[in-house]
Amino acid sequence: MRILVTGGAGFIGSHLIDRLMNQEHEILCLDNFYTGHKRNIIKWLDNPYFELIRHDVTEPIRLEVDQIYHLACPASPVHYQYNPVKTIKTNVLGTLNMLGLAKRVKARFLLASTSEVYGDPDVHPQTEEYRGNVNCIGIRSCYDEGKRVAETLAFDYHRQNNVDIRVIRIFNTYGPRMLENDGRVVSNFISQALRGNPLTVYGDGSQTRSFCYVSDLVEGMIRLMNGDYIGPVNIGNPGEYTILQLAKTIQEMVNPDAELTFKPLPQDDPKQRQPDITRAKTWLGWEPTISLEEGLKLTIEDFRDLAYSKRVED
Numbered sequence: 001m002r003i004l005v006t007g008g009a010g011f012i013g014s015h016l017i018d019r020l021m022n023q024e025h026e027i028l029c030l031d032n033f034y035t036g037h038k039r040n041i042i043k044w045l046d047n048p049y050f051e052l053i054r055h056d057v058t059e060p061i062r063l064e065v066d067q068i069y070h071l072a073c074p075a076s077p078v079h080y081q082y083n084p085v086k087t088i089k090t091n092v093l094g095t096l097n098m099l100g101l102a103k104r105v106k107a108r109f110l111l112a113s114t115s116e117v118y119g120d121p122d123v124h125p126q127t128e129e130y131r132g133n134v135n136c137i138g139i140r141s142c143y144d145e146g147k148r149v150a151e152t153l154a155f156d157y158h159r160q161n162n163v164d165i166r167v168i169r170i171f172n173t174y175g176p177r178m179l180e181n182d183g184r185v186v187s188n189f190i191s192q193a194l195r196g197n198p199l200t201v202y203g204d205g206s207q208t209r210s211f212c213y214v215s216d217l218v219e220g221m222i223r224l225m226n227g228d229y230i231g232p233v234n235i236g237n238p239g240e241y242t243i244l245q246l247a248k249t250i251q252e253m254v255n256p257d258a259e260l261t262f263k264p265l266p267q268d269d270p271k272q273r274q275p276d277i278t279r280a281k282t283w284l285g286w287e288p289t290i291s292l293e294e295g296l297k298l299t300i301e302d303f304r305d306l307a308y309s310k311r312v313e314d
Contacts, residue, residue: 004028004065004107006057006098007072009036011177012112012170015214016069016221017041021050028063032056035074040177057094058086064105067225070098071112073147077140077266078183084142091146092153099157102164110166110225111154113232115273116144117169125240125274128169128232139267151232158230166224171236171275175214175295176302186211186296189247190303193254203265205244210274212237213295216288220280229283236275237288249292254300 003020007013008029013036020027021044029041030053044050055061057072073090074080080087095111102109118126119134134144157163174186181191192199212235220235241249244260251258280286 001066002026002028002064003067003069004030004063005069005071006030006094007036007070007112009033009038009041009052010071011040011175011179012173012214012217013069013071014040014177015175016071016218017044017050019218019222021047024049027051028053028065030055030057030061030072032072035076035079035179035182037179057097058089060097061101063101065101065107068098068102068107068109069112069221069225070095070110073112073143075114075143076179076182076184077143078181080143081139084139087142088146091143091150095150095153099153099163103157103161106164108164108166108225109154109157110168110221111150112221113151113167113169114143114147115169115171115234115236115275116140117148117151118270118273119144120270121272124272125238125276126234127276128234128279165230167231167233168221168224169232169234169275170217171212171234171273172209173212173214173217173236175299177214178299180303180306185209185243185246186250186299187303189250190254190300193250193258194303194307196255196258198259198261199247199251201243201247201260201262202269203243204262205247206242207265207269208240208242208272208274209246210237210240211246211292211295212288213290213298216290220284220286223284223286227284229279233279233283234275234277235280235286236277237292238275238277239292240272240274241292250296250300253296
């Protein structure tokens with residue numbers, strides 16, 4: 001098939017492209033390189049079945065494709081809060097443009113939505129029926145509400161124009177190629193520990209998250225795209241850890257001498273986050289296979305390699 005991946009040079013997008021290229025599809029990678037990086041896709045640049053297009057999804061584009069994986073949008077608070085207006089435009093106009101493309105060429109469209117649509121949840125764990133607890137004027141709303149509108153658009157295009165949609169709600173994902181400065185908790189802790197800096201824990205560290213390794217996520221994404229279930233479907237690892245547990249695990253794995261330091265919780269930071277993956281198990285036959293320790297080991301190796309290559313370049 002001929003497949004378009006928006007945000008394809010990013011962390012998750014590039015891992016998805018690796019899988020799709022290995023399945024011998026023809027891939028169009030579309031990225032504006034706001035948070036994506038050419039090094040993530042460099043091995044495919046000379047491949048005749050791969051094409052890189054530098055483009056911003058907030059502008060329309062005409063292409064011929066069979067499937068669209070729509071991942072384009074900064075996904076970490078540091079990046080999406082840097083330019084919140086651009087973030088919500090990416091979520092709304094970008095999704096409109098990609099749904100319009102899917103409608104014109106009759107392509108199947110997968111929206112990469114997020115667990116952030118649940119906000120700071122008062123239901124635990126979160127099922128897809130839960131409608132969320134989101135502050136629509138808070139500092140995270142450019143992303144949370146942006147993705148909620150993107151889901152609305154996807155279902156409206158499906159009902160009104162018969163666009164063939166799939167909606168995935170992605171929970172915290174980690175792995176090689178994460179940006180070290182993205183402000184996410186896994187990359188923060190690993191970067192700080194490798195540098196010998198104190199690990200910054202916000203609040204008392206009792207807030208919980210669930211961490212899914214990127215290869216597990218990509219498997220769920222591909223199964224959803226190629227199955228009959230529309231969604232929305234949660235894809236994440238139901239293993240729940242406190243932030244303090246995560247900090248201590250990474251501290252032990254990287255630098256046991258590193259200190260822990262505590263700072264106030266950011267505004268609207270969710271207290272709990274854990275997916276109910278009953279739908280994914282039932283409809284996709286999917287559940288995660290990589291343990292947190294195994295995934296962290298691979299992620300830490302990648303961060304070490306990147307730090308070494310930067311030192312060599314310097």
